Amino acid sequence: MDSRKLGNQGLEVSALGFGCMGLNFSYSHSITKEESVKILHEAVDKGITFFDTAEVYGPYTNEEIVGQALKPFRDKVVIATKFGFNIQDGKMAGTNSTPEQIRKAVEGSLKRLGTDYIDLLYQHRVDPNVPIEDVAGTVKELINEGKVKFFGLSEAGAETIRKAHTIQPVSALQNEYSLWFRKPEAEIIPLLEELNIGLVPYSPLGKGFLTGAFDENTEIAANDFRQNSPRFAADVREQNLSFVNLLKDFAREKEATPAQIALAWLLAQKPWISPIPGTTKLHRLEENIGSVSVGLTTEDIERITSEADKLEVAGGRYTEAIEKTTGL
Numbered sequence: 001m002d003s004r005k006l007g008n009q010g011l012e013v014s015a016l017g018f019g020c021m022g023l024n025f026s027y028s029h030s031i032t033k034e035e036s037v038k039i040l041h042e043a044v045d046k047g048i049t050f051f052d053t054a055e056v057y058g059p060y061t062n063e064e065i066v067g068q069a070l071k072p073f074r075d076k077v078v079i080a081t082k083f084g085f086n087i088q089d090g091k092m093a094g095t096n097s098t099p100e101q102i103r104k105a106v107e108g109s110l111k112r113l114g115t116d117y118i119d120l121l122y123q124h125r126v127d128p129n130v131p132i133e134d135v136a137g138t139v140k141e142l143i144n145e146g147k148v149k150f151f152g153l154s155e156a157g158a159e160t161i162r163k164a165h166t167i168q169p170v171s172a173l174q175n176e177y178s179l180w181f182r183k184p185e186a187e188i189i190p191l192l193e194e195l196n197i198g199l200v201p202y203s204p205l206g207k208g209f210l211t212g213a214f215d216e217n218t219e220i221a222a223n224d225f226r227q228n229s230p231r232f233a234a235d236v237r238e239q240n241l242s243f244v245n246l247l248k249d250f251a252r253e254k255e256a257t258p259a260q261i262a263l264a265w266l267l268a269q270k271p272w273i274s275p276i277p278g279t280t281k282l283h284r285l286e287e288n289i290g291s292v293s294v295g296l297t298t299e300d301i302e303r304i305t306s307e308a309d310k311l312e313v314a315g316g317r318y319t320e321a322i323e324k325t326t327g328l
Contacts, residue, residue, distance in 0.1 A: 001047030001292060004274050006198025007171030011120065011150045013078050015267060015292050017050030018043050018285075019202055019278030020066050025057040026225040031280045033065055040069035042282060044077065046289050052174075052200070052276045053113075054082035054124055055105055056092050060112060067113035074115060080172075080200075081109045082154065084124035097127035099138040106147060122152035122174055132160050136167035143168065152200070158191050170197050174276075177201035179210060179262050179304070180231075180243045180313050189270070197272075204266050204275035207232075211259040211284075212244050228322050231315030239314040246307050256294050259284075261304070263291035268301050 001014045023036040031039075040051070053066045063081060070077050083105035086093040109118060121142070123135055142148040150171040153161060164170055173192060177184045178201065192199055205211055207226055216237050226232045231240055247258035254261065259277075266275050277288045296304075 001049075001289070003049070004198070004272060006200070006272060006274065007150065007169065008196045009150055009169055009171045011078070011171045011198070013050035013274050014048050015274060016048060016263070016289060017052060017200065017274050017276035018048050019276035020051055020053045020062055021057045022278040022280060023062065023065060025062055027280075029280055033068070035280070036065045037069040039280065039282060039285060040066070043285060044070070044073050046285070048289070049076060050078045050080070050274060050276065052080045052202070054122075055109055055112075056082070056085050056087060056124065059087045059090060059092075060108070063109055063112040067115065071114055078119040079113060079115065080120035080122060080152065080174075081113065081118055082122040082124035083109070084122075084127060084154075095125055095127040095129070097123055097130045097135045099134060102135065102138045103142070106142060110147065117146060118148045120150045120152050120172060121148045122154045122172075123156070124154050126153075126156050126160055132156075132164045133167050136164040136170075140168035158187050161188075161191060161195070161197070165195055165197070170195070172198040172200050174200040174202055176203045176317065177266065177273075177275075178204050178206050179247070179265060179308055180206050180240070181317065182308075192272075193270070199270065199273045201266060201273065201275045204277050205259055205262055206243075209240065210244060210247060210262045211257070212248065214244075215241065228319050229315070229317060230319065231313055231317065233315055236314035239312070242311050243308065243313070246304070246311065250300065250304060254294055254296070254300075256290070257287055259287055260291040260294050261296075263288060264294035264296045265301060265304050267292065268296055 003012050004015050005012050024030045051066055053062045083102050084095055084097050086096045139151045151168050152172040153170055154174040175184050220226050244258055247261045250261045251258050279285050
């Protein structure tokens with residue numbers, strides 16, 4: 001698989017990464033540790049070198065799985081993890097990016113991942129109570145100490161990114177970005193291009209919706225975090241399926257799948273974008289990887305974008321309460 005450079009500090013990753021959250025967290029179809037290790041090994045075998053986790057996924061257990069699975073390949077892979085929340089009674093309990101908390105989180109992550117260094121360390125969400133300069137300064141210290149290699153932010157605004165970047169260069173920004181959530185195009189992507197910061201889109205398949213796996217009658221389990229996404233509500237799915245139908249039309253033309261077209265479109269936006277779709281199924285992993293070989297022409301990209309411009313997503317990403325705290 002081709003690689004891509006994120007930022008200009010030396011971070012290089014596979015064009016397509018792997019979002020590990022769903023292996024055992026947030027979705028109703030979590031899989032066992034043994035199954036998780038198997039699919040992560042398969043991902044490495046197929047050329048993926050970029051793996052994303054966080055201390056709050058579990059909490060903690062996702063990092064343990066990722067660390068165990070990737071230990072045999074440690075010098076060949078890039079592991080990204082995140083800090084930024086208090087964790088109490090096994091749940092997130094508000095943002096916390098004080099220098100002391102960052103160091104505590106990093107020490108915990110290093111232990112659970114079974115490694116001496118974290119390749120890419122993100123602030124999971126901006127902490128309104130801690131100046132971003134203090135956050136970036138602390139990560140800079142950790143980089144100088146050899147515990148972290150590269151600094152990243154997640155869901156940060158333009159002003160925050162600029163301020164952080166002046167203290168410690170930001171290599172990557174992780175944001176939700178897909179054919180049905182294109183808000184980053186307005187302000188964030190131009191800024192990243194200006195500052196030479198890579199973009200790591202999470203939920204590049206719209207949390208599974210853009211794969212075509214949902215219809216008006218699909219039931220979502222009570223313990224599936226998509227219950228908290230208004231755009232998955234049964235009464236708006238018919239409208240939102242217009243995006244899937246658009247992808248299906250192009251998939252037929254290219255002898256591909258809707259998911260492959262969605263990922264190929266994303267990969268074509270900028271050469272410094274590396275999406276991190278997650279999956280618990282080997283056949284979906286193979287399908288996702290197939291997206292890097294889909295031959296979308298410039299005309300195809302323009303047509304897809306133009307058609308998508310005519311569509312409107314019904315419902316927000318999350319409920320108002322969750323939107324204020326975390327989008328995961």
